[in-house]
Amino acid sequence: MxxxxxxxxxxxxxxxxxxxxxxxxxxxxxxxxxxxxxxxxxxxxxxxxxxxxxxxxxxxxxxxxPRPLARLALLLVAFGLLLPRALAETAAESRAMAVRELVLDILSYTRWPTEPAVLRLCVAAPTEYAGALFTIDRQANGRTVQVNRYEASDPAISDNCDVLYLGVLDEPTRLALFARLQGHPVLSISEYNHDCSTSSVFCLQASPQSERVRFNVNLDALALSGVRVHPAVLKLAHADKGVP
Structure with a gap:
């Protein structure tokens, strides 16, 4: 306290x-x-x-x-006030871990023209569920993963990132960022692009009311990204749309 x-x-x-x-x-x-x-x-x-x-x-x-009753009263008040916050924090942590596992799954089904010895995962723009990504140090196949945060306007992103995890971006910044990515094999994953109609290959949908994290795939963006994703992942995204 x-x-x-x-x-x-x-x-x-x-x-x-x-x-x-x-x-x-x-x-x-x-x-x-x-x-x-x-x-x-x-x-x-x-x-x-x-x-x-x-x-x-x-x-x-x-x-x-007297002392015991007062302390009991304070305990009950504190419990009533802090419990909702504790539950909310637990739910947020669960969603962050779900995002972490989903991102790892997506990466395991993604191939680059030249497979990097060390996979560079970059996080840019304000994010809500990216906290657990910074605990990733390797993939299931043993490949090392380096996670770094960049400003969305940083020109180094196009040369230093194999995967780009994006938070909230204004339209001019988004357009400028993806213009710089053209010609670079970068897999893009976005938190805030629910209709998945622009730029990012994968668009996550993490609901505050649920720990479940869904995703959509932008096939046009995938074709322009320079990376390949296993068809099973694309089918899973399509099937997930019908799950409540």
Whole structure:
């Protein structure tokens, strides 16, 4: 949890750590009454709204009560607030791993005019599911894979990349990038090109509501790419369109 800086929140948490049990009876002694204390500590609730942008934690309610109850209340509040975020992070990680495995599968069915001894996988433009790609170090056949990130406008992409994984691109940048790729055998894979009608050979469809990652193939882009892809992958993409 990020450092607590608000004086009232700090005093409240210090109170929880130092307040006596008092056996659940009566009022707190004067030395243990915080400035916002309003009566019987078994019934008083003090709302403490605190939003920490760094850690995205929100402490919604702190019950002024003996130590075990207060800690239980904080635990329940934290659990209720953090569980949805934890589940969302887990789903995002699962989608990223699914993208990683799909990309590896696609690469295993792709052939270049001259097979590179080291396959250079480049990531360009803002991406959402590319995080796990940077954990790839080799293919199933043992070939080493190097993963690097480039700016989409970097002219080195055409000479330094065998595979190009793309995120969000504006139209002028996309057109300029693929113009530079002409004549270079580069397999392109795009995150954000759902209709798969422009430029990229493979277009991923990763839904936020599902961990499943689908893909489409742009046959025109494949013909211009200079690489070959096994027909089984193309058939799989066609069959996947009918799967809900």
């Amino acid at each position: 990020p450092a607590i800086t608000e004086p009232v929140t700090r005093r409240a948490l210090a109170f929880i750590d130092t307040a006596p049990e008092n056996e659940g009876r009566g009022e707190l002694s004067e030395q243990h009454k915080p400035p916002y204390y309003q009566g019987s500590f078994t019934r008083t609730a003090v709302p403490l709204l605190r939003y920490c942008q760094g850690g995205q934690y929100l402490i919604m309610l702190l019950l002024v009560s």
